[in-house]
Amino acid sequence: MTVLKETIQVKRPATEAFAYLADFTTTTEWDATAREAAKLTPGPIATGTRFLVTCAMPVGSVDIEYEVAELDAPRKIVLRGRSRFFDIEDTITFTESGGTTRIDYQAQFDFKPLIRPFVGAMEPGLRRMGKASLKGLKQALDDRFPTPKLSGEDATADKLVLPKLARFTRLGYLRGRKRWNPVSADLRGKHVVITGSSTGLGFASAMELAHRGADLTLVMRNKARAEEVKRDILAETGNGNVALEIADLALLAEVDALVSRLLERGRPIDVLINNAGALYNEWQATSEGIERTVALLLISPYRLTLGLKPLLAAAGDARVINVVSGGMYSQKLSVDRLVAKEGEEFSGATVYARAKRALMVVTRHWARAWRQDGIVVNAMHPGWADTPGVKTSLPTFYAVTRFALRSPDEGADTIVWLAAATEAGKLSGQLLLDREPQTQYLLKGTEETAAERKKLLKFLDAYAPTAGATAASMPRAKAS
Numbered sequence: 001m002t003v004l005k006e007t008i009q010v011k012r013p014a015t016e017a018f019a020y021l022a023d024f025t026t027t028t029e030w031d032a033t034a035r036e037a038a039k040l041t042p043g044p045i046a047t048g049t050r051f052l053v054t055c056a057m058p059v060g061s062v063d064i065e066y067e068v069a070e071l072d073a074p075r076k077i078v079l080r081g082r083s084r085f086f087d088i089e090d091t092i093t094f095t096e097s098g099g100t101t102r103i104d105y106q107a108q109f110d111f112k113p114l115i116r117p118f119v120g121a122m123e124p125g126l127r128r129m130g131k132a133s134l135k136g137l138k139q140a141l142d143d144r145f146p147t148p149k150l151s152g153e154d155a156t157a158d159k160l161v162l163p164k165l166a167r168f169t170r171l172g173y174l175r176g177r178k179r180w181n182p183v184s185a186d187l188r189g190k191h192v193v194i195t196g197s198s199t200g201l202g203f204a205s206a207m208e209l210a211h212r213g214a215d216l217t218l219v220m221r222n223k224a225r226a227e228e229v230k231r232d233i234l235a236e237t238g239n240g241n242v243a244l245e246i247a248d249l250a251l252l253a254e255v256d257a258l259v260s261r262l263l264e265r266g267r268p269i270d271v272l273i274n275n276a277g278a279l280y281n282e283w284q285a286t287s288e289g290i291e292r293t294v295a296l297l298l299i300s301p302y303r304l305t306l307g308l309k310p311l312l313a314a315a316g317d318a319r320v321i322n323v324v325s326g327g328m329y330s331q332k333l334s335v336d337r338l339v340a341k342e343g344e345e346f347s348g349a350t351v352y353a354r355a356k357r358a359l360m361v362v363t364r365h366w367a368r369a370w371r372q373d374g375i376v377v378n379a380m381h382p383g384w385a386d387t388p389g390v391k392t393s394l395p396t397f398y399a400v401t402r403f404a405l406r407s408p409d410e411g412a413d414t415i416v417w418l419a420a421a422t423e424a425g426k427l428s429g430q431l432l433l434d435r436e437p438q439t440q441y442l443l444k445g446t447e448e449t450a451a452e453r454k455k456l457l458k459f460l461d462a463y464a465p466t467a468g469a470t471a472a473s474m475p476r477a478k479a480s
């Protein structure tokens with residue numbers, strides 16, 4: 001039997017340290033030997049929850065299947081693991097005093113007979129490993145990581161279109177992930193509003209943010225699906241703090257009614273995620289007479305965010321996250337071409353990309369204008385992720401790329417990071433992919449002029465909520 005014991009002190013309440021460690025998939029964030037970790041059993045973490053952790057060995061790797069044997073919040077966690085080389089019991093105890101928590105971590109190895117003759121020689125290495133892991137855990141919980149910048153390597157890739165596009169695939173995610181820092185920020189008590197959470201990236205973000213303890217308001221347009229989502233989130237995470245709002249966000253009247261309801265509820269919004277979106281291959285106007293792409297992807301998040309600004313400002317340090325698309329790289333802002341006219345040649349992908357480009361420009365404008373309100377505003381693009389939206393709107397693209405696509409969780413990762421990570425709160429006006437700021441213009445000649453930016457704001461001003469932010473008011477102007 002080999003027993004490793006380490007102690008660390010962190011300036012965090014025991015409840016936060018406990019919540020972080022109870023989800024043992026976080027082990028990949030702080031234990032340098034842990035390469036992959038997955039939760040094997042559905043439902044909230046409880047006694048009996050199982051995790052699979054793959055750890056690097058001097059040669060190859062070993063899979064350890066852990067089971068939570070004891071979960072006494074926020075005092076003690078006991079995990080029992082089995083692998084082909086050893087059984088292990090991790091006992092983690094948390095003792096809080098004056099805002100600091102002492103974490104005592106004991107790992108007890110029981111090696112298989114075949115390994116026992118080598119244990120003496122392995123012990124110093126094991127002890128070093130134990131110390132390094134606990135140092136990593138302390139760093140994770142101290143949560144003082146630098147704000148990411150565009151890395152030199154990425155800046156080079158940005159000048160070359162093909163390497164940049166390769167980053168949009170799952171390989172880009174796997175590569176990016178190697179550089180990431182832990183995210184241990186506690187989201188309990190934070191109010192996060194997410195649009196379009198019925199499927200795809202919105203659903204994946206909602207599930208992960210619920211798992212991290214946030215109180216959610218989920219905006220969907222189908223009531224039955226919304227209730228199903230709420231049930232799924234409760235069943236998987238145990239988080240019942242999920243409010244539902246039903247709205248067709250392509251309709252300004254419904255955006256306004258949503259804003260009115262949320263203002264009436266009066267709960268400050270810590271994070272607003274403008275995620276709802278669609279790529280339409282056919283021209284169609286909404287019942288309010290606006291081409292539906294620009295209505296849903298630009299005018300709607302513009303009006304919603306402005307309408308909710310009092311609640312964002314009331315949060316003190318709110319974050320707005322606009323989900324754009326790498327497709328926007330193909331387009332230069334052109335206000336005259338934002339609203340596709342009926343009867344003209346129509347390319348859904350182009351109109352979509354133009355609207356996303358415009359939302360990026362608005363993101364930067366708000367970032368500057370709202371700094372003094374304590375609101376940071378960023379955009380992210382998910383790369384290419386396997387979601388129902390991509391499958392139905394881009395069937396050929398989907399057929400060709402499906403094996404290289406990211407999962408919805410991987411595509412949503414940067415949304416969750418922007419919402420949760422402490423260091424993300426210091427960024428504003430950025431476009432992110434895989435938790436890193438990106439260039440906003442990839443192709444020569446796609447940077448808009450200051451005059452065009454001004455023109456966009458003038459165009460959008462016609463869709464701003466009316467003073468006193470909106471009692472189901474109709475738009476002051478219509479595009480057609």
Ligand SMILES: NC(=O)c1ccc[n+]([C@@H]2O[C@H](COP(=O)([O-])OP(=O)(O)OC[C@H]3O[C@@H](n4cnc5c(N)ncnc54)[C@H](OP(=O)(O)O)[C@@H]3O)[C@@H](O)[C@H]2O)c1
Nearest residue numbers: 196197198200201248249250276277325384385387388389
């Ligand atoms: N997946 C990718 O590779 C990718 C790449 C670049 C950008 N994006 C962007 O990521 C965001 C999420 O896309 P996704 O891939 O997750 O697509 P998705 O699976 O189709 O999900 C889109 C979400 O938006 C909602 N939505 C669509 N129209 C709406 C409306 N009029 N009112 C309210 N909600 C509406 C959908 O609700 P319903 O279920 O009711 O339709 C759904 O919840 C979008 O903004 C998209 O442009 C995705």
